[in-house]
Amino acid sequence: MTTLLTKSEIQDFKDDGVVVLRGIFNEWIDTLAKGADFHIKNPSEGALVHKGADFQGKFLEDFCNWQRIPEYKDFVLNSPLASIAADLMESKSAQFFHDHFFYKEALSGAPTPWHQDLPYYCVSGHQTVSFWLPLEAREKTVSLRSLAGSHHLIKEIRPTSWASNESFYKDNDAFMDMPNTDNNDFKIKQWETEPGDVVAFNFKTIHGANANKVDDISRTLSFRLLGDDVVYRHRPGRTSPNFPGINQKNGERLREDWFPIIWGN
Numbered sequence: 001m002t003t004l005l006t007k008s009e010i011q012d013f014k015d016d017g018v019v020v021l022r023g024i025f026n027e028w029i030d031t032l033a034k035g036a037d038f039h040i041k042n043p044s045e046g047a048l049v050h051k052g053a054d055f056q057g058k059f060l061e062d063f064c065n066w067q068r069i070p071e072y073k074d075f076v077l078n079s080p081l082a083s084i085a086a087d088l089m090e091s092k093s094a095q096f097f098h099d100h101f102f103y104k105e106a107l108s109g110a111p112t113p114w115h116q117d118l119p120y121y122c123v124s125g126h127q128t129v130s131f132w133l134p135l136e137a138r139e140k141t142v143s144l145r146s147l148a149g150s151h152h153l154i155k156e157i158r159p160t161s162w163a164s165n166e167s168f169y170k171d172n173d174a175f176m177d178m179p180n181t182d183n184n185d186f187k188i189k190q191w192e193t194e195p196g197d198v199v200a201f202n203f204k205t206i207h208g209a210n211a212n213k214v215d216d217i218s219r220t221l222s223f224r225l226l227g228d229d230v231v232y233r234h235r236p237g238r239t240s241p242n243f244p245g246i247n248q249k250n251g252e253r254l255r256e257d258w259f260p261i262i263w264g265n
């Protein structure tokens, strides 16, 4: 086990499906911020832009840029990301899945709705982790919020398009509705954060974030990793991110030429 985590942090991740790790990536913030500044000026062709009708700024989302942005690649391959992931997932291996960038301009009105990540992905399994890494200090009200324990729900939550709120796939019955987030069935976990802190959460943990209503930009990177029990799962439609040409069968581990194993084997 890496000495970077305490037993109680690993236990919290297991019990709640979410944990905040303080200052763990302090040394990497300048590198990632440099990459993010390049990224904002050079989004990929697949980038999505959301705009709240009553607000001036936009919210840009972009996926899978770690191979073309050297600072992201350096972080993925040379930071303690992989060892921390393996410890949190209690997995011998950590396989890199993808990166996801959230850039919210000052006063951008579009929030990130409550959702669960796993149903948007072409994988199934429990040993998963996303690292939500904000590049600026974040007040609690504009930080990530998660429903503790929601990663234990048996059925997946119906994924929807954030733009239209329509179901992502035709196969509606395979999913359950989003539980009521206001009736205290789940405790909401949300922390004020400083650059270098990270919120780690399971792909099944229900989470969301408020719109950026403050007069300053907000840049967040999420890095997503897979553990030993995660395998390819065919979905009845386009996934997000989508991996055209992946050419895999249900139950196979993801191909290593696209998704490298960066810890263990």
Ligand SMILES: O=C(O)CCC(=O)C(=O)O
Binding pocket: 100, 102, 111, 112, 117, 130, 132, 144, 207, 208, 209, 220, 222
């Ligand atoms: O920062 C946000 O707005 C949302 C982050 C998120 O949904 C994620 O990292 O999966």
